[in-house]
Amino acid sequence: MDVIIYHNPACGTSRTALGLIRESGIEPHVVEYLRTPPTRVLLVHLLARSQMTVRDLLREKGTPYGELGLGDPSIPDAALLDAMMAHPILINRPLVVSPLGVKLCRPAALVRDILPPVVG
Template sequence: MTIVIHHNPKCGTSRKVLEAVRAAGHDPVVVEYLKTGWTRPQLQALFAVAGIAPSEALRTKGGRAAELGIDGPDADPEAVLDAMVAEPVLVERPIVASPKGVRLCRPAERLQEIL
Protein backbone atom coordinates (compact mmCIF):
# COMPACT_ATOMS: atom_id res chain seq x y z
CA MET A 1 0.00 0.00 0.00
CA THR A 2 1.59 3.25 -1.15
CA ILE A 3 0.96 6.39 0.83
CA VAL A 4 1.97 9.81 -0.47
CA ILE A 5 2.33 12.78 1.84
CA HIS A 6 2.55 16.29 0.43
CA HIS A 7 4.78 17.61 3.15
CA ASN A 8 6.32 20.80 4.47
CA PRO A 9 9.15 19.86 6.85
CA LYS A 10 8.89 23.26 8.58
CA CYS A 11 5.28 22.57 9.62
CA GLY A 12 4.73 20.86 12.97
CA THR A 13 1.44 19.27 11.89
CA SER A 14 3.03 17.96 8.71
CA ARG A 15 5.94 16.46 10.68
CA LYS A 16 3.49 14.90 13.15
CA VAL A 17 1.47 13.29 10.33
CA LEU A 18 4.59 11.97 8.62
CA GLU A 19 5.73 10.46 11.91
CA ALA A 20 2.30 8.85 12.42
CA VAL A 21 2.36 7.31 8.92
CA ARG A 22 5.77 5.80 9.63
CA ALA A 23 4.74 4.66 13.12
CA ALA A 24 1.83 2.79 11.49
CA GLY A 25 4.42 0.76 9.56
CA HIS A 26 4.31 2.56 6.20
CA ASP A 27 7.20 3.91 4.14
CA PRO A 28 5.50 6.87 2.46
CA VAL A 29 6.51 8.75 -0.62
CA VAL A 30 7.30 12.23 0.68
CA VAL A 31 6.70 15.11 -1.71
CA GLU A 32 8.09 18.42 -0.51
CA TYR A 33 5.64 20.50 -2.49
CA LEU A 34 7.37 23.79 -1.73
CA LYS A 35 10.30 22.47 -3.78
CA THR A 36 8.37 20.60 -6.49
CA GLY A 37 5.40 22.92 -6.81
CA TRP A 38 1.90 21.95 -7.89
CA THR A 39 0.14 21.54 -11.18
CA ARG A 40 -3.48 22.50 -11.66
CA PRO A 41 -4.52 18.93 -12.64
CA GLN A 42 -2.71 17.53 -9.60
CA LEU A 43 -4.53 19.86 -7.21
CA GLN A 44 -7.87 19.33 -8.92
CA ALA A 45 -7.50 15.55 -8.63
CA LEU A 46 -6.45 15.66 -4.97
CA PHE A 47 -9.29 18.00 -4.05
CA ALA A 48 -11.84 15.96 -6.00
CA VAL A 49 -10.89 12.71 -4.28
CA ALA A 50 -10.78 14.45 -0.89
CA GLY A 51 -14.21 15.98 -1.58
CA ILE A 52 -13.08 19.53 -0.84
CA ALA A 53 -13.16 22.81 -2.72
CA PRO A 54 -9.92 24.68 -3.41
CA SER A 55 -10.94 27.30 -0.84
CA GLU A 56 -11.08 24.59 1.85
CA ALA A 57 -7.41 23.77 1.21
CA LEU A 58 -6.31 27.41 1.07
CA ARG A 59 -3.78 28.44 3.68
CA THR A 60 -5.00 31.76 5.01
CA LYS A 61 -2.50 32.09 7.85
CA GLY A 62 0.13 34.65 6.99
CA GLY A 63 -2.18 36.92 5.07
CA ARG A 64 -1.00 36.21 1.52
CA ALA A 65 -4.41 34.86 0.47
CA ALA A 66 -6.03 38.06 1.75
CA GLU A 67 -3.47 40.17 -0.15
CA LEU A 68 -4.46 38.31 -3.32
CA GLY A 69 -8.18 38.74 -2.56
CA ILE A 70 -8.88 34.99 -2.59
CA ASP A 71 -9.61 34.30 1.08
CA GLY A 72 -13.31 35.07 1.20
CA PRO A 73 -16.26 32.71 0.82
CA ASP A 74 -17.01 34.16 -2.62
CA ALA A 75 -13.49 33.62 -3.96
CA ASP A 76 -13.42 32.22 -7.48
CA PRO A 77 -12.19 28.59 -7.32
CA GLU A 78 -10.22 29.10 -10.53
CA ALA A 79 -8.43 32.10 -9.03
CA VAL A 80 -7.65 30.09 -5.91
CA LEU A 81 -6.17 27.27 -8.01
CA ASP A 82 -4.15 29.75 -10.08
CA ALA A 83 -2.72 31.27 -6.90
CA MET A 84 -1.90 27.85 -5.44
CA VAL A 85 0.00 26.85 -8.57
CA ALA A 86 1.86 30.17 -8.62
CA GLU A 87 2.57 30.14 -4.88
CA PRO A 88 2.64 26.57 -3.48
CA VAL A 89 2.78 27.83 0.10
CA LEU A 90 -0.91 28.79 -0.27
CA VAL A 91 -1.91 25.13 -0.06
CA GLU A 92 -2.68 23.99 3.48
CA ARG A 93 -0.72 20.98 4.66
CA PRO A 94 -0.23 18.13 4.85
CA ILE A 95 -2.27 16.39 2.16
CA VAL A 96 -2.06 12.61 2.37
CA ALA A 97 -3.13 10.15 -0.34
CA SER A 98 -3.58 6.45 0.33
CA PRO A 99 -5.53 3.63 -1.30
CA LYS A 100 -8.34 4.53 1.12
CA GLY A 101 -8.61 8.13 -0.02
CA VAL A 102 -7.14 11.61 0.23
CA ARG A 103 -7.31 13.89 3.25
CA LEU A 104 -6.11 17.30 4.20
CA CYS A 105 -4.75 16.15 7.56
CA ARG A 106 -5.40 19.26 9.54
CA PRO A 107 -6.02 18.37 12.27
CA ALA A 108 -3.52 15.51 12.23
CA GLU A 109 -6.14 13.06 13.51
CA ARG A 110 -7.81 13.06 10.08
CA LEU A 111 -5.01 10.75 8.97
CA GLN A 112 -6.70 7.85 10.77
CA GLU A 113 -9.59 8.01 8.27
CA ILE A 114 -7.32 6.80 5.45
CA LEU A 115 -4.74 4.57 7.16
Protein backbone atom coordinates in the same frame (compact mmCIF):
# COMPACT_ATOMS: atom_id res chain seq x y z
CA MET B 1 1.66 0.35 0.34
CA ASP B 2 1.42 3.50 -1.73
CA VAL B 3 0.90 6.50 0.56
CA ILE B 4 1.89 10.01 -0.45
CA ILE B 5 2.18 12.98 1.87
CA TYR B 6 2.37 16.53 0.53
CA HIS B 7 4.62 17.77 3.28
CA ASN B 8 6.20 20.93 4.62
CA PRO B 9 9.04 20.00 7.00
CA ALA B 10 8.70 23.42 8.70
CA CYS B 11 5.11 22.61 9.75
CA GLY B 12 4.60 20.81 13.05
CA THR B 13 1.27 19.31 11.97
CA SER B 14 2.87 17.98 8.81
CA ARG B 15 5.79 16.48 10.75
CA THR B 16 3.37 14.84 13.19
CA ALA B 17 1.27 13.34 10.37
CA LEU B 18 4.43 12.00 8.72
CA GLY B 19 5.47 10.45 12.04
CA LEU B 20 2.05 8.81 12.48
CA ILE B 21 2.27 7.29 9.00
CA ARG B 22 5.69 5.87 9.74
CA GLU B 23 4.59 4.61 13.18
CA SER B 24 1.85 2.64 11.42
CA GLY B 25 4.55 0.72 9.53
CA ILE B 26 4.21 2.57 6.23
CA GLU B 27 7.06 4.48 4.61
CA PRO B 28 5.28 7.11 2.52
CA HIS B 29 6.43 8.89 -0.57
CA VAL B 30 7.19 12.38 0.77
CA VAL B 31 6.60 15.31 -1.57
CA GLU B 32 7.91 18.61 -0.26
CA TYR B 33 5.24 20.53 -2.10
CA LEU B 34 6.95 23.91 -1.73
CA ARG B 35 9.90 22.53 -3.74
CA THR B 36 7.85 20.33 -6.05
CA PRO B 37 4.28 21.65 -6.16
CA PRO B 38 1.54 19.50 -7.64
CA THR B 39 0.39 20.46 -11.11
CA ARG B 40 -2.95 22.17 -11.47
CA VAL B 41 -4.44 19.01 -13.00
CA LEU B 42 -3.18 16.89 -10.11
CA LEU B 43 -4.44 19.38 -7.54
CA VAL B 44 -7.91 19.38 -9.11
CA HIS B 45 -7.85 15.56 -9.11
CA LEU B 46 -6.83 15.45 -5.43
CA LEU B 47 -9.58 17.91 -4.53
CA ALA B 48 -12.15 15.78 -6.33
CA ARG B 49 -10.97 12.58 -4.58
CA SER B 50 -11.03 14.30 -1.19
CA GLN B 51 -14.45 15.87 -1.83
CA MET B 52 -13.02 19.22 -0.67
CA THR B 53 -13.60 22.55 -2.30
CA VAL B 54 -10.73 24.72 -3.46
CA ARG B 55 -11.42 27.02 -0.49
CA ASP B 56 -11.17 24.03 1.88
CA LEU B 57 -7.56 23.54 0.77
CA LEU B 58 -6.64 27.22 0.78
CA ARG B 59 -4.25 28.17 3.58
CA GLU B 60 -4.53 31.64 5.13
CA LYS B 61 -1.97 31.74 7.95
CA GLY B 62 1.59 32.61 6.94
CA THR B 63 0.69 33.11 3.28
CA PRO B 64 -0.08 35.97 0.88
CA TYR B 65 -3.80 35.16 1.28
CA GLY B 66 -4.68 38.58 2.71
CA GLU B 67 -2.55 40.68 0.40
CA LEU B 68 -3.97 38.85 -2.61
CA GLY B 69 -7.52 39.51 -1.40
CA LEU B 70 -8.41 35.82 -1.51
CA GLY B 71 -10.98 36.17 1.26
CA ASP B 72 -13.42 37.68 -1.23
CA PRO B 73 -16.10 34.98 -1.65
CA SER B 74 -16.80 36.10 -5.22
CA ILE B 75 -13.36 34.93 -6.41
CA PRO B 76 -13.93 31.91 -8.65
CA ASP B 77 -12.21 28.57 -8.01
CA ALA B 78 -10.12 28.97 -11.17
CA ALA B 79 -8.58 32.17 -9.80
CA LEU B 80 -7.95 30.52 -6.43
CA LEU B 81 -6.19 27.65 -8.22
CA ASP B 82 -4.14 30.21 -10.18
CA ALA B 83 -3.05 31.74 -6.88
CA MET B 84 -2.14 28.31 -5.48
CA MET B 85 -0.06 27.56 -8.55
CA ALA B 86 1.74 30.90 -8.28
CA HIS B 87 2.15 30.61 -4.48
CA PRO B 88 2.25 26.92 -3.40
CA ILE B 89 2.38 28.05 0.26
CA LEU B 90 -1.36 28.72 -0.21
CA ILE B 91 -1.93 24.94 -0.42
CA ASN B 92 -2.79 23.71 3.03
CA ARG B 93 -0.91 20.75 4.45
CA PRO B 94 -0.41 17.96 5.10
CA LEU B 95 -2.43 16.46 2.29
CA VAL B 96 -2.22 12.67 2.41
CA VAL B 97 -3.10 10.26 -0.40
CA SER B 98 -3.65 6.56 0.23
CA PRO B 99 -5.58 3.71 -1.36
CA LEU B 100 -8.40 4.67 1.03
CA GLY B 101 -8.67 8.29 -0.09
CA VAL B 102 -7.26 11.79 0.07
CA LYS B 103 -7.46 13.87 3.23
CA LEU B 104 -6.21 17.16 4.58
CA CYS B 105 -4.82 15.96 7.90
CA ARG B 106 -5.42 18.92 10.21
CA PRO B 107 -5.24 17.85 12.97
CA ALA B 108 -2.55 15.30 12.17
CA ALA B 109 -4.42 12.43 13.85
CA LEU B 110 -6.91 12.50 10.94
CA VAL B 111 -4.28 10.64 8.92
CA ARG B 112 -5.28 7.47 10.77
CA ASP B 113 -8.65 7.60 8.96
CA ILE B 114 -7.06 6.84 5.60
CA LEU B 115 -4.16 4.54 6.54
CA PRO B 116 -4.75 1.00 5.40
CA PRO B 117 -3.85 -1.78 7.81
CA VAL B 118 -0.32 -3.07 7.35
CA VAL B 119 -0.20 -6.80 6.81
CA GLY B 120 2.72 -8.84 8.08
